[in-house]
Amino acid sequence: MVNGYGLDESLQTIMGWGKYEASAYRVLVRYGPLEASDVVVRAEIPNGRVYDVLNQLYSQDAVIKQGVQPTKWDAQNPRKLIEPNQRKFEDMAVEAIEALEPAYDLNLESQSHPAWITTGIGDTSTKARELFERTESRLWILERTFWLSPQDREIIQSKAENGADVRILGWSGRPEVQELAEQMPAAKIREAEEVDTSFYLSDDGAVLINLNQGDTAMIFHDSSTAKIFTEHFKSLYNSASEVHPDA
Template identity: 75%
Template structure:
């Protein structure tokens, strides 16, 4: 059975919610109609934030109000709420394949194919760490979920201290972004309002695309592919807001 933390993380990713919206919705599904004060206790939400959180969920048709003085809040059907976003993620996966496949096909006849696919969190994290370790000039990270381990964060901090250009852009909806910024204080952190995927750009045309919250990685050693992602990262980084550790 999925624990509360993992479920909240999934809701944040799928619904693009903050941690309090995810927790509030989860407890309303679990316990049924509740007053705001009960949501505060069960979801561990600050008292001063609860009405903003519930009203935000209400504006997205994720919860409904029942009665007045007191008002009860109840969750909408999870399947009807989540399935449209599930289809959106599936559409994003199809679009990514369609965008990347031509580059893959162009290199099929080369003696050494420039792309590898890794499956499983362990394999994907190993490839990411290899990219970090081998970098001598830059490590540019666009990250939606921040599944990086303590070892990865220590490595990034060490690289940044060596003078390597370590830049990280995260999704502003993730509370974990501030925590990571504090753990890698020498890196340049920014937050963006919208981050649809995760990828890492290293030296000499190396790019690792991270899919499914670290479960699958697509690694490219190809200058043309790297240029596309480098330009995309630079555009997002330029418009993102600074995060101060």
């Protein structure tokens, strides 16, 4: 999966946009309806340019306006926007759609449920640790990057030792999977060849989705949302391979 800046470059090539248009669209897909002032901060666009950028996207039907005073801007569906250019830029278009569409769908789902966003690795790690510490009966972790700190691992191991159902599913391309099995023998650890995101499920209704290798997180406290992620985790976990500590 491409990162934010790589995705911006793909959008510039596919859509013929400048860097500010690409950045603004990516941010609106990820965070949903935003005021222009929020786009300035999240997309790193000069304050004096933001309305020109948003109006340019609006003229191309890439974004829509919602309300007045304040006006909010929202992204159009990335698949419908990008697919007409797919033949010309097949590989980049597919990659961009796959990177953007899950965030877009997740944003639609989250608009009807309580949700919070944290930015910065420090805030994300703090919220994740709070989630781990509050766990009583279940902690399921789907992890691609394994940025978990030693303190996080100690907490998770303690929860498993005290009877919580701790399951960790990692990407087999990361050597840290074996390390976790050795550091947390009480947890049930498996690995899969395809892990394209990271999220954590704690008890009933609590979900933290880790984006951008810990730089951004979305936090939900909603049983219906948690059920969606629970079923996704189960489908991956049941077909994954068990990882045991080295003897």
